[in-house]
Amino acid sequence: xxxxxxxxxxxxxxxxxxxxxxxxxxxxxxxxxxxxxxxxxxxxxxxxxxxxxxxxxxxxxxxxxxxxxxxxxxxxxxxxxxxxxxxxxxxxxxxxxxxxxxxxxxxxxxxxxxxxxxxxxxxxxxxxxxxxxxxxxxxxxxxxxxxxxxxxxxxxxxxxxxxxxxxxxxxxxxxxxxxxxxxxxxxxxxxxxxxxxxxxxxxxxxxxxxxxxxxxxxxxxxxxxxxxxxxxxxxxxxxxxxxxxxxxxxxxxxxxxxxxxxxxxxxxxxxxxxxxxxxxxxxxxxxxxxxxxxxxxxxxxxxxxxx
Numbered sequence: 001x002x003x004x005x006x007x008x009x010x011x012x013x014x015x016x017x018x019x020x021x022x023x024x025x026x027x028x029x030x031x032x033x034x035x036x037x038x039x040x041x042x043x044x045x046x047x048x049x050x051x052x053x054x055x056x057x058x059x060x061x062x063x064x065x066x067x068x069x070x071x072x073x074x075x076x077x078x079x080x081x082x083x084x085x086x087x088x089x090x091x092x093x094x095x096x097x098x099x100x101x102x103x104x105x106x107x108x109x110x111x112x113x114x115x116x117x118x119x120x121x122x123x124x125x126x127x128x129x130x131x132x133x134x135x136x137x138x139x140x141x142x143x144x145x146x147x148x149x150x151x152x153x154x155x156x157x158x159x160x161x162x163x164x165x166x167x168x169x170x171x172x173x174x175x176x177x178x179x180x181x182x183x184x185x186x187x188x189x190x191x192x193x194x195x196x197x198x199x200x201x202x203x204x205x206x207x208x209x210x211x212x213x214x215x216x217x218x219x220x221x222x223x224x225x226x227x228x229x230x231x232x233x234x235x236x237x238x239x240x241x242x243x244x245x246x247x248x249x250x251x252x253x254x255x256x257x258x259x260x261x262x263x264x265x266x267x268x269x270x271x272x273x274x275x276x277x278x279x280x281x282x283x284x285x286x287x288x289x290x291x292x293x294x295x296x297x298x299x300x301x302x303x304x305x306x307x
Contacts, residue, residue: 001289002089002107007116009107011087013292014189025182028138029119034126036149042128042135044150046075049135050100051142052109052125054081054090055278056285058181058234059139063124065230066146068272070154076146081106081123083281085289089121100129110134140173143227160227168221172228179206181235188247188293196248204251207260214259218266225270233267236260240303241279242286246293255305268307279306 002011014024034042034049051067053060067076079099081090090106092098103109107121113134126135126142136142147160161169179202186199210232213220220228235243236254243249255261268274288297 001085002087003120004107004110004117006118007111007114009088009105025185026120028122028136028141029117030113030125030134030137031141032135033141034135034145034149036152041131044153045130046153047077048128048130049076050127050129051076051078052081052098052106052123052127053078054083054123054285055276055281056083057123058238059122060124061234061237061276062139062230063126063142063146064276065234065273066143066160068276069160069270070146070150070158072146072150072154075150075153083285083288085285090123100127140231143230147227160225160230162224162226165221165224165226169226169228172220173231176206176210176228176232179203180210181231184235184239184243184247184249187249188243188290200249200251203249207252207254207257211257211259214263219263229267233264236264237268237277237307238282241283241306245300246286246290253303255303264307277307 001013002009004010032042033040034044036044051060051063053064055061055064064078067073067078077099079092080096082093082096084091088105088107092102092104092106098104098109101109101112103112106123106125109125109127110117110121112132113127122137124139124142125137126145127133128135136145144161146154147158183199183203183206187196187203190196190199210220217223219225220232239249239254244253254264268277283299287294287299291297
């Protein structure tokens, strides 16, 4: 896990000495947008854009799900990095190549877009083949673009961010992001007991709330499938396989929550979604890549039942 400093790669773990042992995620840096109305230089064109993703990464999984459910696979191409993240960060190889530029490392894609880039090298990345640059590397914004700006190319009947629910979706997303999506990382990357205790209490308080919320509802908001469900799903589908043990999120499993367990199964059966879930990448990435947490890279055999 490293970063670029003025375009130079540094193999450097997160510095949490100034945050009292708490994990603080860095904001994404590339924040341009594809727009159907022509208000930006990035217009939605078939074959123009490329996604760089990891099958292990929940944030990248969001983008793959939206590409799938919006039927954009023939319009937006994809390169998948190897599951192992070593001293050079996300890597490409013969099995998982960079289809555009045959780079060895994801950080080289970043410096192609900006030779003096400083910051973490993350996925997903939405790349513009025409201008040879990164449009955006913030997953929440990428899925919004896939949802609305490519309707002339994909399935316009699928709308995961409807106008009448946007305020409620935004409020719920914010809560779930802090407590759950990023919350598991706050638990796993904490370097003090206080930081861990605070994060895990918030995490399971939110999971308890979500279990209650699903008592009389199929989905999180108005019994309607929305962006909020997919943003939560990518964390929950990884929870029992990885976060329970690797990130010490072991108060309860998702399987111990009847409503959440049924909910994850329901979303996983949505047409095409299961094809985006790769447990071999998920388990191997987390347990082999995070040497500060699991220094010997031993991958647990269980659990026996996964979604």
